[in-house]
Structures are given as structure tokens and as C-alpha cells.
Amino acid sequence: SQTIHQWPATLVQPVGSPLSLECTVEGTSNPNLYWYRQAAGRGLQLLFYSVGIGQISSEVPQNLSASRPQDRQFILSSKKLLLSDSGFYLCAWSVRGSALYGYTFGSGTRLTVV
Amino acid sequence: DQQVKQNSPSLSVQEGRISILNCDYTNSMFDYFLWYKKYPAEGPTFLISISSIKDKNEDGRFTVFLNKSAKHLSLHIVPSQPGDSAVYFCAARTMDSNYQLIWGAGTKLIIKP
Numbered sequence: 001s002q003t004i005h006q007w008p009a010t011l012v013q014p015v016g017s018p019l020s021l022e023c024t025v026e027g028t029s030n031p032n033l034y035w036y037r038q039a040a041g042r043g044l045q046l047l048f049y050s051v052g053i054g055q056i057s058s059e060v061p062q063n064l065s066a067s068r069p070q071d072r073q074f075i076l077s078s079k080k081l082l083l084s085d086s087g088f089y090l091c092a093w094s095v096r097g098s099a100l101y102g103y104t105f106g107s108g109t110r111l112t113v114v
Numbered sequence: 115d116q117q118v119k120q121n122s123p124s125l126s127v128q129e130g131r132i133s134i135l136n137c138d139y140t141n142s143m144f145d146y147f148l149w150y151k152k153y154p155a156e157g158p159t160f161l162i163s164i165s166s167i168k169d170k171n172e173d174g175r176f177t178v179f180l181n182k183s184a185k186h187l188s189l190h191i192v193p194s195q196p197g198d199s200a201v202y203f204c205a206a207r208t209m210d211s212n213y214q215l216i217w218g219a220g221t222k223l224i225i226k227p
Contacts, residue, residue, distance in 0.1 A: 006157075043120075043219035044158070044203060090157050102148045102205065103215060105157030 002027035006091045006106030013113055019064075019078040021109050023091030026072065031093040033074040034103065035066055038088040050074060051096060086113045117141045118206050120218035128226050133191040135221050137204030140185065144206040148215065149178060149189050152201045161202070162189070191223075199225045 006023045013019060025031050035047040046059045048066035056066050063082060067075045074091060088110055092103040119138045127133045137147075145166045150158035164171040164178045164187065171178050177190045191198055204218040 044217045046214070046217075049214065088155070092157070102150070102160045102163065103158075105159070108155065108157050110155060 002093075002104065004091065004093055004104055004106045006109060008109060009107065010110045011112070013081050013111065015083055015113055016080050019076070019081050019085070019111070021076040021089055021091075021111075023074045023076075023106055024072055025074075025093045028072070028093070028095070030071060030096045032096050033068060034092040034094075035074065035076045036090040036092065036105075038090065038108075039086075044090070048076070081113045083113050086111055116219075117144075118204055118216050118218040120202075120204055120221045122221050123219070124222040124224065126224045126226060127194050129196060130193045133189075133194045133198065133223055133225070135189040135191075135202050135204075135223065137187045137189075137218055138185060139187075139206055141206070141208060141216075142185070143208045144216075146207045147178070147180065147187050148205045148207075149176075150203040150205060152203060152220070158203055194223075194225045196225050196227060199223060 003026045033050045036044045037047055038044055047064060048056055048058055050056050050068045053068055053071055064076060064078050088108050090108045091106040094103045117140050148163040149161040151161045152158040162171060162173050162176045162178050164180050169180050175191055178187060180187045201220045201222045203220045205215040207215050
């Protein structure tokens, strides 16, 4: 069966520090991968998606970046965090070429920038 | 440009009664609609979906209705239970967007005992 792992679950980082969140998927090949952010009291905002290794599409311009070094690994990074980067970050995957059954989400990372 | 709208940020319903969550959309090219449920500090989980060629899909206590002419869908939960308290997201997909999901802002459902 397919599983998605996302870590860490909670992170407190000072303003200006770097960020690296990792997401891995097991039990499937060639997935579409996504990074979402849910700010407090708001909906899901798509940050990045990837349809293959090294292929990253950005939906929102900001100081975050994403990379996909391996087929089932998706990394969200920042060189210098801002206070506004605080939020709940979610990784998700879907079958490439089809969202028939939607996305499967990881358990999320609560990031607090102080 | 919000293509999928959930106009009610929150909804409070008595336990045992029907909960109705609404979702409106603007893109007539959407071919599939999904509902997700999200508890605090957890990822959303898939709840129920409906194809644009249907007008109703039922799964246990959950039923989704689609009115294509009005570009409106709704999720009915009957009877509502305390464990249904969560944020519910409506999402839609179109082949034009490489099957990406377009999300509503979510509705927080509170089931009162």
C-alpha cells in the first residue's frame, strides 16, 4: 500500500534561519507531488507541484523553493525564513495524470517562525 | 480568481440533525469534484467524490449532490455525529490543469451535543 511520510511534525525556527522540510512517498512510482500551506484560519494554498524528477512548478512567488531529487522525494526549502512563513505545511501525492481519487496528504508540519 | 468557493466559513449543527455544506464553482470544465475532511494538525483525508456526469453520490451517512446548471454542489451528512466536527474542503479538477485540484477555502463544521 502507498504511504506518505512528512517530517518534522513541529518546527520552531528564528527569523532569517534556513528551512528544510522533507516528504517521501512509498508504494508508488512516478507520483505527482505537491506542497501546500494552510495559514491560520485559511484554506489550502498550493505552493509547488512536481510531475517528475527535477520538474518543479511554482504557484506562488515567495522566498520558498522546492526540489525533487528523487522520484518519491520532495523537499521544501528556504534560505531565510520570514515571520509570514509560519503555517501548517502539507505534502501530498497523486497518481500521475489523474486525480481521480484525489490527493493523499501527509500528516503536516507545523512551522512557527519567531 | 476563486474558481471554487465555500462561502460559509463555519457551520454549527445539532448532533443527530443534517449538516449541509455548500460549494460553488465557476469553471464549467471541471469534470470531477471531491470533498475532504481535515482535523486540526492533520492532513486532509478524502471523503467522497462525484463525477460531473452524475448528480448524486452516496456513501453511508455522506451524500454529495451536484447541480451543474447552477454550478453548485453540496455535501449532506445525516445524521451528524460529534466526530464530524472538522474543516471540510471542496475541491474540483479539470484536465486542463493536468489534473490538479482547485480548492475551496473550507468550512468549519461544529457538531453540538
